[in-house]
Amino acid sequence: MFYKSTRGNENLVTASEAIIRGIAEDGGLFVPELFPKIDKTFDELKNLNYKELAFYVLSKYFDDFSAEELKACIEGAYDEKFEDPAIAPLKYSAGAYFLELFHGKTLAFKDMALSILPYLVKIAAKRLDINKEIVILTATSGDTGKAALEGFAKVKGTKIVVFYPKEGVSEIQKRQMITQEGENTFVVGIEGNFDDAQNGVKTIFGDSDFNKLLDENGYMLSSANSINIGRLIPQIVYYVYAYVTLLKDEKVKAGEKINVVVPTGNFGNILAAFYAKNMGLPIDKLICASNENKVLTDFINTGVYDKNRDFVITNSPSMDILISSNLERFLYEISGKNSDFINELMEQLRTEGRYEINSEMKERLEELYGGFATEEETIEAIKEVYASSKYVLDTHTAVAYNVFRKYVSTTKDDAVTVIASTASPFKFPRSVNEALSFEDSKASDFEMVEKLSKEFNIRIPKGIDNLESKPIIHTTTCDKENMKNVIEEFLKL
Numbered sequence: 430m431f432y433k434s435t436r437g438n439e440n441l442v443t444a445s446e447a448i449i450r451g452i453a454e455d456g457g458l459f460v461p462e463l464f465p466k467i468d469k470t471f472d473e474l475k476n477l478n479y480k481e482l483a484f485y486v487l488s489k490y491f492d493d494f495s496a497e498e499l500k501a502c503i504e505g506a507y508d509e510k511f512e513d514p515a516i517a518p519l520k521y522s523a524g525a526y527f528l529e530l531f532h533g534k535t536l537a538f539k540d541m542a543l544s545i546l547p548y549l550v551k552i553a554a555k556r557l558d559i560n561k562e563i564v565i566l567t568a569t570s571g572d573t574g575k576a577a578l579e580g581f582a583k584v585k586g587t588k589i590v591v592f593y594p595k596e597g598v599s600e601i602q603k604r605q606m607i608t609q610e611g612e613n614t615f616v617v618g619i620e621g622n623f624d625d626a627q628n629g630v631k632t633i634f635g636d637s638d639f640n641k642l643l644d645e646n647g648y649m650l651s652s653a654n655s656i657n658i659g660r661l662i663p664q665i666v667y668y669v670y671a672y673v674t675l676l677k678d679e680k681v682k683a684g685e686k687i688n689v690v691v692p693t694g695n696f697g698n699i700l701a702a703f704y705a706k707n708m709g710l711p712i713d714k715l716i717c718a719s720n721e722n723k724v725l726t727d728f729i730n731t732g733v734y735d736k737n738r739d740f741v742i743t744n745s746p747s748m749d750i751l752i753s754s755n756l757e758r759f760l761y762e763i764s765g766k767n768s769d770f771i772n773e774l775m776e777q778l779r780t781e782g783r784y785e786i787n788s789e790m791k792e793r794l795e796e797l798y799g800g801f802a803t804e805e806e807t808i809e810a811i812k813e814v815y816a817s818s819k820y821v822l823d824t825h826t827a828v829a830y831n832v833f834r835k836y837v838s839t840t841k842d843d844a845v846t847v848i849a850s851t852a853s854p855f856k857f858p859r860s861v862n863e864a865l866s867f868e869d870s871k872a873s874d875f876e877m878v879e880k881l882s883k884e885f886n887i888r889i890p891k892g893i894d895n896l897e898s899k900p901i902i903h904t905t906t907c908d909k910e911n912m913k914n915v916i917e918e919f920l921k922l
């Protein structure tokens with residue numbers, strides 16, 4: 430299995446190379462040359478547990494790892510850190526199956542991939558005989574940052590730098606990051622939004638002088654964002670797992686198609702579902718749910734991607750994004766792997782903030798359904814699901830639920846539906862409070878967590894227990910223009 434750049438100007442690389450480099454030199458994203466097929470029957474696969482299934486899927490993509498190495502990565506990643514032994518339990522509520530992806534350390538789905546990425550990076554570095562210290566550079570809309578910090582903290586031979594938008598993350602998200610322990614971790618708040626952070630990071634990756642300077646000082650950059658194939662591929666596993674769980678529980682017959690709803694920001698999580706579909710997983714519609722930053726909804730409905738609009742800070746902050754990086758990988762596939770056209774589109778995005786795809790590609794958009802939820806609708810969805818089934822959603826999952834309802838009411842499609850449940854309600858207690866009014870709104874997020882636990886009789890996840898009393902370690906902030914300087918300071922260049 431080899432990987433190539435969506436922009437076409439690079440030779441084929443191995444999985445190890447794609448993981449270490451994060452992004453291709455021509456600015457493109459690494460994509461698998463072709464999609465490996467699921468070559469066992471679902472009846473065989475349904476007897477595998479999460480780790481076994483992960484091995485089955487990952488070995489098809491990371492074929493330059495030995496079986497032993499890959500097994501060690503999987504064992505290290507999906508252990509008792511996950512508070513649910515199923516790793517990704519599937520729960521039925523209010524008309525859909527919620528695939529709970531938030532039982533890892535940081536209470537959001539990013540743990541699913543970021544708990545394995547450091548292991549993959551270490552083995553990939555060994556395979557490539559890299560003797561440099563690897564600097565993981567990451568922009569976060571709130572959840573990636575903490576999950577990456579947890580994954581890489583204290584990992585020998587690595588350092589990790591996280592940039593988060595100072596005013597764009599929840600109190601809990603921020604506190605999780607700035608209390609991070611580990612000599613090799615650096616956390617910086619930037620004056621700007623997530624797109625600014627992400628653009629800054631991308632620019633640094635593409636800055637050849639800076640990369641040379643790093644190289645001379647014994648460092649090399651890599652990425653923990655979902656532009657890294659090492660993050661994307663592990664996310665395929667839980668869609669396959671959801672399907673075989675449905676099969677095992679006799680909710681679908683082997684081969685019966687399901688719909689999948691994904692609350693989307695950077696288009697990574699839903700892209701993993703698209704990859705699963707291309708491997709042969711029976712998925713019919715991929716339902717892409719956005720918040721008021723509905724650039725993807727508009728794109729899916731018109732074929733025009735236009736980021737020239739106001740950036741809205743919403744109650745689902747991890748989806749407050751106007752430039753969905755991973756969409757490039759999707760465009761690549763639906764253009765028939767036409768790198769020249771992808772280059773054109775990305776150049777238009779860079780210069781005009783907008784592009785339009787051609788008519789053949791528009792036809793392929795049929796596979797997707799795009800919808801969005803306002804903040805009020807998000808709160809309404811939390812209320813509705815709690816009232817009907819005593820199940821508490823976080824705001825991101827609530828966006829997905831609202832769009833699922835809109836989809837069903839316009840199409841009358843009654844296929845079995847899996848909703849990717851991307852965060853624990855404990856991570857966004859203020860909004861959950863607003864929906865279910867269990868606490869005085871002047872209380873802090875931490876008080877609300879306590880109350881949420883008592884009121885709804887759910888145990889506080891370990892990841893945020895005692896968070897408030899942890900010492901604050903990271904206080905650096907910077908302008909978006911100064912991100913490089915901050916890195917220079919950390920690394921003493």
Ligand SMILES: *Cc1c(COP(=O)(O)O)cnc(C)c1O
Nearest residue numbers: 572694695696697698747851852
């Ligand atoms: C990151 C995140 C999303 C968006 O996922 P993408 O892969 O960026 O589309 C949705 N919900 C939560 C809770 C997240 O942390």
